[in-house]
Amino acid sequence: MSKATGEMVANGLIQGTKAESKQRKKGFFFEMRRHGALYSMFIPGAIFLLIFAYLPMVGLVIPFKYITYSNSFWSTLFDSEWVGFYNFEFFWDSPDLYRIMRNTIGYNVINIVLGLVIAVSVAIALNEIRNRKSAKTYQTIMFMPYFLSWVIVGYLAYAFLSPNGFINMGILKPFGIEEISFYTDPKYWPFILIFFAHWKGTGYGVIIYLAAIAGQDQSLYEAAAIDGASRGQQIRKIMIPLLKPMMIILTILAVGGIFSSDFGLFYNVPLNQGVLKETTDVINTYVYNALMSSGDISLSAAVGLFQSVLGFFMVVGVNWIAGKIDPESKLF
Amino acid sequence: MGTSISRTTNVIVNVFLIVLVLLCLLPIVLVLSVSFTDETSLLNQGYSFFPGKFSIEPYRFLMETNLSGILNAYKITIFNTVVGTLLTLLMVALYAYPLSRRDLKYNNFFTFFLYFTMLFGGGMVPWYLVCTQVLGLKDSIWAMILPSIFNGFFVFVMRTFYKSTIPIEVLESAKIDGAGEYRIFFQLVLPLSLPAIATIAIFTAVGFWNDYWLPLMLINDPKLSNLQYMIYRIMTNIQAIREYSQDASGIATSLANAPSEGIRMAMAMITMGPIVLIYPFLQKYFVKGLTIGAIKG
Amino acid sequence: MVNKKARSTRSLFFMLALVLITSMLAACSGGNDKPNNSASSATPSNTSGNGKEDTAKQEVDGIDISKPVTLKWYMMTFGEIPADQDRILTAINKYTQEKLNTTIDMEYIDVGSWDTKVNAMLTTREEFDMIFAPSWRWFRSNAQKGAYYEITPDALDKYLPQTKALFTDAIWDSTKVKGKYYAVPGNKDIAEAWGWVWRKDIADKYGIDMTKVKTFQDIEPILAKIKEVEPDLVPIDENQEPLRGRTYFETLNAGNWTLRTDNDSMELVKLYDQPEALEMRKLWYGFYKKGFIRKDAATKRDVDLINTGKVFASWMQLKPGKDAELNAAAKGNPAFPKDAVYAQNIVTEPYITNDAALGSSTAISSTSKNPERAMMFLELYMNDKYLNNLINFGEEGVDYTKVSDNRIEPIEGKYSLKGMNWAYGNQFLNYLQPGEADDKWEQFKAFNSSAIPVKSLGFFFDEEPVRKELNALTAATSEFAAMYWGLLDPDVYLPKLEKKEKAAGMDKVNEEVQRQWAEFLASKGQTANQ
Structure with a gap:
């Protein structure tokens, strides 16, 4: 050779x-x-x-200790009493465990799937429309909700959902439909929360896919067009398959967080109404409420560790599956 | 041209997008409207798309009582965003490149080295210790930049982009020409990755702009507060006063001085302002056909 | 091969590399230059003039203060930091330098960020000297965990003699955590009393005499009338504490246990087994159903009814002159009606609780390098009239004008801690502000001394043995919070609550409470049934 x-x-x-x-x-x-x-x-x-990630990992002992303060941080860590899994028990033995696990995982699975579908669809739509100025405008506007904090979104949601809000006063009342008390009825909230999650987050995902599309080799499309393929066929047979690596990696990364939730969304939008907890309580909000009684950092650290460990196993599993579909896209 | 959609499809897609756009826009318009509403009217009628009684009082209040504070926060936010974004781009692009090279033996190790930190962490307190006592970052402007300049998520996005977009032939021919790795990286790979870089630039910039966490943890000096932290303080103070006033009755009177809802919404608009324009600004890097140009050239 | 774009990109990135390196250098050197965490540096930061150091005091009352010291002090703020705070701090330091060879490095932490920041500071054992440590912000649990410096009885006599004399022994005892002193209490309205605040202008208009209202049953017809004649006014403010005020029960902070106040018995009883408690909850829920409490109370707690004048009556914790305070504060709110005026009537007997003196207390950190000097500063802070008013109202002539010997008129737009005076040490030293009665401090003193101690004074439920169950309980029962505000039907939700509590480990907590209570009684030489 x-x-x-x-x-x-x-x-x-x-x-x-x-x-x-x-x-x-x-x-x-x-x-x-x-x-x-x-x-x-x-x-x-x-x-x-x-520096920023591995060094702080000494803190991984915190979930297993009852923290009492000594002279320095190191002595605080080492001298504090070892309590094994005690800090996890308030969570594991909780009567609400099933509910918060179900809610957390349920919302996340739905959001991952929905997020993928919506972001890819919207990215393709934006890529395809003829008027580039419109595309630019639409994209900018769709990104705006991302900038509002969940606290403000909570106020906005209230403006729509309250007894005197837009939905009751502006839509239901004129049609003679009975008013809905959103803030006391849990059954509407899965839809509300999923809606807001995507309302705020879609702009973000769309940008990634737009960039991926922009990086694709245009000659492939031209060749296909010459061979007589319609644009629709081009999209289905070229664009989407080429987006697979990006879709896979983003899904794998999302799956790692399947046991965590966006605290801001679940705490602020339902305005912390207890009666809605059946469908709005997730692991993160549950732990936050528990902390109200003790201010003990070991609690949140313990649950956080639990979430990470479970998430890790999920990622290993999904990564393996991804390897079967497209070995190039494996995370590791 | 065979690579465009038909006219009818174009109309349908436009309609679909317009619906989505309206959904996104309406609440923003609402915030805008409330920020221009007179306080009493807000109290009596609640939020409305058309201000019950138009008033520029919220903005006037902010400008008068806190203009220097807001301008200062703008300065800080802009500095953090620009410097932070540039640094992050460099760090992320650099780490992601070797990860994307299939010929690297210890690739998996470095992937895992990074990914592990995305899932597991020692927690907020040891991180705080490292930032304040090991690095001495408290109450410094770098405190709002340095802890955020590396992000695993972006690294993986970048890696995927490199892998699927950079053709082997390009690297091959560069190697044949005798180019070193750094030269290949800066002169070939990066220009070909402009869409990805632009993407990450947008996300990072927005991340720095919106960040209230770093100032919350590491900044006490109000002169170093950025925009988002300013509004965070206002919001959480009001909530906290409400919560604690049952136990500490003296607090409740402080609510009297708290900014009204109109003012809070005005703050939100001011905070959101410029960054919304970052997408149009960077959008030109999303132009298709960049890849082809580079190879042919 | 190398096109123009690549060349400029390349130089861009080399520039970035340069930025990265220089920024890291800047950060490191910046971090080392600033004495960020040096709570007590050897050099004073604000020396007032030249030559002053020679004439600085060498000792006070026999205590050596020859070493100049800077004390770091964290204080809470509820909104923006007052304007000109820097100037006042300089004036403060001039004074403390003169008196104690000490300068103060004062930093504010927002109430909304307090828990997050302070938790991190305490756990990483950050060096500082003093911190605002009231009972409602984890004072006791932090003290138990070792966050604060123990003030021994000897130290109290040596460094804080005047402060010691400000409070009775019983009050000092109530601040103890596991038998030790950890805080310097705040001197203000220490007694707790509850009563009604109402819109006097509306009451006068309809000839309603609110001073006759002694119970919640009494007010019901009045609320009904108000709802009829003033539809835009919310008759009563939603309230979490209708059972507080010691009308029937003492608040114990120990599970659902309480003590009855209408007998001398020291036997713990369960709150919801008591007919009065149940009746109260039902009555309050009735108010909600009848529309006396605003319909969106559960979600709209953010809109402040009192300061906007949108409510007729409110059951709240009172002290002498609270209505004047409310009026003064509300006047600044644009939504407050022009002729609206509040009046108050204290209904319950004033009483002293365990947390009475810990509403605005200050603690010394166990990481402080100069606890003795900190104590000396606190002694000055709590007893020096000049320093107190400097902190509260600023400099005479600049921030306020003196109207008479003990009364001032603040100057608009200048430094003032208006509304927050209660948080700063010894409020009795304050000058009188516009709208306050001449004998305000006498009234306070009378109020404090007329107070009776609660039966459970001195009892603290140590949560540590059952902290797991308590955490689970808090999380599990937060669902029913609205019931305490009167917004949920007790008949429906109380049974649910009880079931939830049992599942979360309430029984264990109950046992522990009874056990600790028996211990407490034994230590006082009492038994449950006097």
Whole structure:
């Protein structure tokens, strides 16, 4: 084989024969010499992670301790009493456990699926419409809700849903329909909360998919058009499959958070009404309410750890599944 | 042209998008309307799309009593956003690139090294310790920037983008020409990734603009407060006073001085202001066909 | 191969790399220069003039203060920090430097951010000297966990003698946590009393005599009348505490247990087994159903009825002159009707609770490097009239004009802690403000001394043994919060609440309460049935 090809094999750019790949397996130093420059690109990020993420991980003992204050943070951590899983028990033994798990996971699964469908559809729609100025305007406006804090969204929701709000006064009353007391009836809230989650978040996802579409090789479409494919066929057979890696990675990442929720949404929009808890209480709001009685950080730390561990297992599972669909898109 | 949708489809899609746009716009218009409503009218009639009694009082109040505070917060927010975004772009783009290279043996390790931190953390308190006592960041403007300049989510988005968009041939030919990795990165890979960079720039900029968490934890000096933290303080103070006033009766009188709803909405509009325009600003990098141009050139 | 775009991108990113490096350097050096966490640095930050250090006091009352010290003090703010705070701090420091060779580094933390920030500060053992530590912000649990410096009885005598004399022994005892002192109490209206506040102008208009109202049953017909004749006015404010005020029961903060106040018995009884409690809840719910409480009370708690004059009557905790305070505060609100005026009537006997003296108390951090100097400062703060009024009202002539010996007229737009005076040390030292009675402090003193201590004075339920159950209970029962505001039907929801409580471990809590109570009684030489 030629020198150039040999180099390319060594660089992993093309597959060589078995004999050639044996040479690559020479180990650590060989790898460093070959790709030192590339590995050096990891350094800034790695330093950041070591300082801001790994160093604080000493705090992973907090869920297992009853924190009492000593002279320094380190002695506080080490001298505090070890209580094993005690801090988890208020959560595990809770009479509401089933409800909050069901709500948390339920909302997340629906939102992940719905989010994917809506974001991709809207991104494609924006990409396709002929007037670029309109597309730009629509996109900008759709991004606006993202800037409002959930507290404000809570006020806005109230303006629509209250007994004197727009829905009751402006829609139901003129049609002679009986007024709905949204803030005392749990059954409407899954729809309300899902609506707001996407109202606020869609703009975000759309941008990612638009960028992905923009990065696609246009010659593929032109070739397909020459072969007689309609635009619809082009979208279905080229655009969407090309978006698969992005869809997969975003889903995997979302699944890692399947046991957590956007606290702001679930706490503020239902205005913390107790009677709605059947459908609005999630793990994060539950823990927040428990903290009201003690201000004990070990509690939230314990539940947070629980959420992370479960999320981790979910990701490993979904990652494995993703590997079966498209090995290139695996997270790790 | 065979790569566009038909006229009829165009109309349908436009209608579909307009409906969505209205859904997004209406509540914003509501905020705007409330911010221009007279307080008594707000109390008596509640929120309305057409101000019961038009009034610029909320804005006037903010301008008069707190103009310097707001301008200062704008300055801080803009600085944080610009510097933070640039730094983040560099950090993220750099880490993501080697991750996207299939030929790297220890790739998986670094992927996992990053991903682990996205799921597991020691918690807010040890992080606070690192920021304040190890790095000495309390009450410094860098406190609002440095803890956020690296983000795993963006790294993975970037990695996926590199993988699916950068053709092997480009890298190949560069290698044949004898180019080093850094040169390839800065001169080839990045220009080809402009849509992704623009995307991450938007998200990061918005993240920094909207952030109230870092100021909440690390900033005490009101002169260093950014816009979002300003409004966060106002909102949470009112809530807290309401909550605690049963136990600490003296507090309730402080509510008298609290900003009314109109003022809070005006604050929200002011906070939202400029950043909404970031998408139009960066939108030109989303233009299709960039890839082709680079390769052919 | 290399096109123009790539070249500019490349230089852009090299520039970014440069920014990154310089910013890291800046951050590190910035962090090291600033004495962020040095609570007590050796050099005073605000020395008033040249040569002053030579004449600085070397000792006070035999205590050595030759070493200059800076004390870091965290105080709570409820809104924006008053204008010109810097100038006042300089004046304060001039004074403390002169008197105690001490300067104060004062920082404000917003009430809304308080828990988050303070929790982090305490757990990471941040160095500071003093902090606002009232009972309603985790004072006792923090003290128990070791966050604060223990003020020994000897230290109290040595460094805080005048402050000690400000309060009776019983009151000092009520501030103890596990038998130790951890806080310097705030001196103000210590006694607790409840009563009615109402719109005097409306009452006069219809000839309603509110002073005759002694019970909630009494007010019902009045509310009905108001609803009839003044449809735009909410008859009564929703209220979480109709059972407070010690009319029948004492608040114990221990599960659902309470003590009856109409007998001498020290036996704990369950609140909802008492007929009066149930009746009260039903009565209050009746108010809601009849429309006396606003329909959207559950969701609209953010809109303040009192300050906007939208409510006729409210049951609240009172002190002498509270109505004047409310009027003064409400006048500033544009929505408050011009001729509206509040009047008050205290209905219950004033009483002293465990938390009486801890409404605005200050604690010294266990991470403080100069607790003795902190105590000396607190002694000055609690007893020095000049310092107190400097902090509260600013500098004479600049922020206020003196109208008479003890009365001032604030100057508009200048520094003032109006409305927050209660949070600062010894309110009895304050000058009188416009609208306040001349004998306001005498009234307060009479109010305080006429108060009777609650039967359970000195009893603290130690939550630690059952903290798991309590957390579960809080979370599980938060669903029923609206019932305490009178917005849910007790007949329907009380049974649900009880069921939930049982499932969350209420029985264990009950046992623990009874056990601790028996211990408490034994220590006082009493038994449950006197």
